[in-house]
Amino acid sequence: MVSMRTRSVFCAVLLLFAVSRDSLAQTDPLPSWNDTAPKQTILKFVAETTKEGSPSFVPPAERIATFDNDGTLWAEQPLYFQFLFGIDRIKALAPKHPDWKTTEPYKSVLEGHPEKALAQGDRAVLSIMMVSHAGMTTAEFDTTVRDWLETAKHPRFHRPFTDLAYQPMIELLAYMRANGFKTFIVSGGGVEFMRAFADKVYGIPPEQVVGSAGETKYEMRPDGPVLLKLPKVAFIDDGPGKAEGIQRMIGRRPVFAFGNSDGDKQMLEWTAAGSGARFMGLVHHTDAEREWAYDRKSSVGRLDKAWDEAVQRGWIVVDMKKDWNKVFAFEK
């Protein structure tokens, strides 16, 4: 009599064989990427780091891949989407704050000139972000962001902002995960803002989103505890803050990192400084027709010093126009 155990081992072997045949026959995992250097480098990196016995093999637990969000996973023009959310919140809250009509930077925002508010500098931007992101519970904020994402439209494409996620990067995230990589967002964006869509749009769960954060205050209310969002910055996850955020929240050095701007320089350097196989990539916005073209002089997502370093050190620079055959899923 063949025991249950023997039968199950036999079947497991057959099953593995079937699965392995299926993988061999699988279609291109990165169909929106042209067959140029970036795609080839990614495929080679993943093949080598996941092959047991390869000198570049990375054990599954150490397969940490980090991605910037704005300009890397979704668009960031004409202004960071979270700032556009902040502006919409200022408009929505204005009736309760009559003084804003005459007080900068709110005045400019309410008069339809957010760029004038921006031009007033970091302090003005911070005021807008604080007022629009604090003074409510974390649960209320989450609902507000989700509502906005469902209703607000991008000014150029007239579509929900989440439609402006890059199709090639969505494919890349799925491909990395299929190969045992744990994908994280490491972004200057607000951690709670990003969590409202990261799971649905990118397949990245809340606990794998690292971002800037404000202070919160625990309050016991009659119907239970809440966390109140305070108008105080706790952590800025940008520039050197990205290496610090990776260390504090993830506690492991990534082996794979993708960014698009000078704010990602230190994340890429930190990734590059580990031993063994490494992948460092930058998205270069070169496609004014399908997306936008900007780099060294841009006030949003400036790519200058990180670009020089990438060229000098042989990091991958994706030329959006050349290397991606599709930018957004909605393109024909």
Next chain:
Amino acid sequence: MVSMRTRSVFCAVLLLFAVSRDSLAQTDPLPSWNDTAPKQTILKFVAETTKEGSPSFVPPAERIATFDNDGTLWAEQPLYFQFLFGIDRIKALAPKHPDWKTTEPYKSVLEGHPEKALAQGDRAVLSIMMVSHAGMTTAEFDTTVRDWLETAKHPRFHRPFTDLAYQPMIELLAYMRANGFKTFIVSGGGVEFMRAFADKVYGIPPEQVVGSAGETKYEMRPDGPVLLKLPKVAFIDDGPGKAEGIQRMIGRRPVFAFGNSDGDKQMLEWTAAGSGARFMGLVHHTDAEREWAYDRKSSVGRLDKAWDEAVQRGWIVVDMKKDWNKVFAFEK
């Protein structure tokens, strides 16, 4: 002809059946727990939350389980182990700081009276922790902690501190993970201190450790970037800070939480406030013989207000003496 796919589906069904028979026949997942209320409640909670179609079913992605560390996963007497590490560091660093011989709180530590240093209050404790935990890179600190854990011995048990992890909790962590729960540490301890052993001792990877943290500074040195640990607190993950830390680092409300002291009160309240099935547990130290007996009056791991709340709200309180048949793996 039977296709490969049909055969593999057939085998998968057989295999599932075999696996399911194996699970039925499996041995007790919590052998160090007596068959009393806490164990029964845990088994029932896991059975109900993982059974599809059950009204208490929790989807795998939402199976977040958080555990305090000191006094919950490992011992915390006669003093928090990380404080004992700090004291050893003060002694090791003393030759470079001759002034410490005459300066409190270092003087008391160097004279072999850490309890006198402690009695000087929070400021003194903070000084000891800052001096012993800053002024080096994160990589150097990690090496220092690992070296200490390999060589230092617990004053009562004369064994490495990691031997003082609770065997019942190690079993519980493994059991939760085997049922699709993602296990996190959420502790007042330093995040980088805990990461040096959490993976090996508890099976909890670095990215699932939430703890108190100091500021770091990114520095580019000739041989690459480092993160320098600064003598400045960035975040205290204790009391209300535990709910805040869970929100900021995990971004989901746990469905299962275990603590042992008043510092865990808000974590348990935050967990309890979610909808659907919940488990809130406290370890009560009642076993002076095998471990320690302390609660309302203890300066380390005081259990007072959280205990009252647990009794009032029907949370599980583990009576170490009654409910655990083994505390440490090394017991005969």
